[in-house]
Amino acid sequence: MNDKIRIAVVGLGKMGLSHFAMVNAHPQVDTVACDGAGFMVDVLSRNITAPVHRDYNAMLKTERLDAVLIATPSRLHAPMVTAALERDLHVFCEKPFCLDWADSERLTQMAAGKERVAQVGYHYRYVGAFREMKRIVDSGALGRITHVIAEAYGPVVLRPKRGTWRTRKEEGGGCLYDYAAHPLNLLNWFFGVPSLVSGSVLTPVFSDGIDDQVMATLSWNDGPTAQLSVNWSDESHRKMTTRVTMIGTNGRIFADRQECQVYLRKSDPALPSYDAGWTVKYTTELTEDPWFYLRGEEYSAQLNDFVTAVAAGKGKAIENDFASATQTDRTMAMVIENSETGAPVGSPPMAKQTIPARKRSWFARGA
Amino acid sequence: MPRMDRLLFGDNQFFGINHMSEEKARAQAMRFQHADAIMDVLDVAYDEGIRTFMCTTHDRIAEVADRIRANPARYGDFQFYPCMPYAHKYANAVTEHGMVGALRHFMPSDGLLSTALAGGKALATKEVDGIARVLIDMEMKMFQGTKTPVVFVQNVFTDLLLGMGFTRAFRIFHDHIIEKYGAEPAYITMNLPMLLDAVEKEGIERPIVCANINKIGFRMSGGFDAYLDALKSGRVRAVAMSVYASGAIPADEAIHWISELPGVESIVFGASSAGNIRGTKSLVEKYMGATA
Known part of the structure; x- marks a missing residue:
């Protein structure tokens, strides 16, 4: 039977291998793998049944594909996604989407014009507790949300050391692109692109030349002010921990990968399952079992949505489309610019402020 | 083939793993940061007749193994079911050193295989198998001189190999665990039906699988x-794990249901208090007979 969709997983690093395993196990998918060279390709090509290619462009020419999943170092995302869309393929791209958000915008338009399913791997939007947070924020039951804290911590860089691409800024390394992208993407999901970014600090702790910690203040017109606090040199966490706290005029909400805790001052008809006072819901009760579990339901679920959208000919992503990931790329560009110049980036919610035009300016791109 | 004990003691609670709450996980990580606190709980379980400790190859387990070895009079029947590898150790190393760098990091630096890896050229199948065996041996090192009658592949690793279709790795593991350690190879998975088909295709029959x-x-x-x-x-x-589904099923109901299932030889559970250890033990005795 050949109504299966055929997906090439490109880049067999840490994320790529795990994506490859999940996609390959999907009953609706035929899988192809692709990686430049090296040990992994070598071992896999002799031990798995899926074809393994070593040259991306050659593979695009010779393989009959419906989609690609790009999990290469970040600087390769833009050219590889471009090449795939030129061949009318659907694309799932690992985060961060593109290092230059002008590329992100161009590819968003290109994918929309071709009605391709174009998705980026911000898996936190598939974590039950954060989905519940999104539902509650959208319901308005928290009242006017004024105060937000978005955090991520984990043990990635714990000592000075020899680098991989993840520790080279020009290749998309560093704590901002690797870690902070996740809480920022959640903030974009809840509130969109911030109007103003200030107080950004991108500093090394152990690394040489890249950021190991990120702090910033983000504000939205008619919306909250958020503080971002991220550090990937924190050994006290077993693995990456992401959490978001919000305070509104009618209550408070906290979510991490495991649970969503809500405090409502008064119950709200828009949120019938929550009474006044505390309600705690766990990801375990908010999540359905996937077809294949590797490292958390959210990883399987985002790929399942991609496969489903491609197979159903939906012509767009169910969640995490290119446009949404472009918001995060834009937000990260604002944080970088703010940290480099010290001048707030964007327009302040209330008072007017003149932002001098400069190279790489946020306005210069016509946002 | 000796039967496994009915009740096995797990180690999630010792390493800040809690599927419901990061706060609880942290409280547990604080409580169990020293091997003394772990030993106190293991002693309670052991004195209740639960003599099998199913545990990851986390560094702190090496300290537990040291204590078991040091006191054969006290721990004569104590046995480990090692589960390898401790995945975060590898995941963090891959981020830090890259894929090949991480492999070399965990291998003896003077070995031929490490040198072969450093060379960056294609490896023969024989060499790949050799690397796998060396990595297994490195993980088993901490258990030297203790009883390890069953050895598991940890679920993230099992399921990664399963998903990729790299099922030959199960065969390498299977043969090496039997040949070198005289132990039973076993697998933890979150995808039991799929795994069973895959290992059977490798000629492995009636495997021990924890799910x-x-x-x-x-x-x-x-x-x-x-x-x-x-x-x-x-x-x-x-081997049934998560029998209480992270607390979603009342204990009595959970164990009663499991006891009526065919094919379940053991239950693995984690607990940090004497009360919970005794509670689970008495339920297993009530519905399934002796725990050992």
Whole structure:
């Protein structure tokens, strides 16, 4: 039977291998793998049944594909996604989407014009507790949300050391692109692109030349002010921990990968399952079992949505489309610019402020 | 083939793993940061007749193994079921050193295989198998001189290999664990039905498999019915984990349900208090007979 969709997983690093395993196990998918060279390709090509290619462009020419999943170092995302869309393929791209958000915008338009399913791997939007947070924020039951804290911590860089691409800024390394992208993407999901970014600090702790910690203040017109606090040199966490706290005029909400805790001052008809006072819901009760579990339901679920959208000919992503990931790329560009110049980036919610035009300016791109 | 004990003691609670709450996980990580606190709980379990400790190859387990070795009079019947590798150790190393760098990091630096890896050229199948065996031996080192009658592959690793279709690795593991350690090879998975098909294709029959098995189907990927079919078929010797589904099922009901399932040879559970250890033990005795 050949109504299966055929997906090439490109880049067999840490994320790529795990994506490859999940996609390959999907009953609706035929899988192809692709990686430049090296040990992994070598071992896999002799031990798995899926074809393994070593040259991306050659593979695009010779393989009959419906989609690609790009999990290469970040600087390769833009050219590889471009090449795939030129061949009318659907694309799932690992985060961060593109290092230059002008590329992100161009590819968003290109994918929309071709009605391709174009998705980026911000898996936190598939974590039950954060989905519940999104539902509650959208319901308005928290009242006017004024105060937000978005955090991520984990043990990635714990000592000075020899680098991989993840520790080279020009290749998309560093704590901002690797870690902070996740809480920022959640903030974009809840509130969109911030109007103003200030107080950004991108500093090394152990690394040489890249950021190991990120702090910033983000504000939205008619919306909250958020503080971002991220550090990937924190050994006290077993693995990456992401959490978001919000305070509104009618209550408070906290979510991490495991649970969503809500405090409502008064119950709200828009949120019938929550009474006044505390309600705690766990990801375990908010999540359905996937077809294949590797490292958390959210990883399987985002790929399942991609496969489903491609197979159903939906012509767009169910969640995490290119446009949404472009918001995060834009937000990260604002944080970088703010940290480099010290001048707030964007327009302040209330008072007017003149932002001098400069190279790489946020306005210069016509946002 | 000796039967496994009915009740095995797990180690999630010692390493800040809690599927419900990061806060609880942290409180546990604080409580169990020293091997003394772990030993106190293990002693309670051991004195209750629960003599098997199913544990990851976390650094702190090496300290536990030291204590067991040091006191054979006290721990004569104590046995480990090692589960390898401790995945975060590898995941963090890959981020830090890259894929090949991480492999070399965990191998003896003077070995031929490490040198072969450093050379960056294509490796022969024989060399790949050799690397796998060396990595297994490195993980087993901490258990030298203790009883390890069953050795598991940790679920992230099992399921990664399963998903990729790299099932030959199961065969390498299987043969090496039997040949070198005289132990039973076993697998932890979140995808029991799929794994069973895959290992059978490698010629491995009636494997010991540890998977979530609980009344509400929590994290039983591949489907509740497929799990029950696999258990009834007699093709697997199952170790049930998450029998309480992270607390979603009342203890008595959970154990009663498991006790009526065919194919479940053991239950693995984690607990930090004497009360909970005794509670689970008495339920298992009530519904399944002796725990050891």
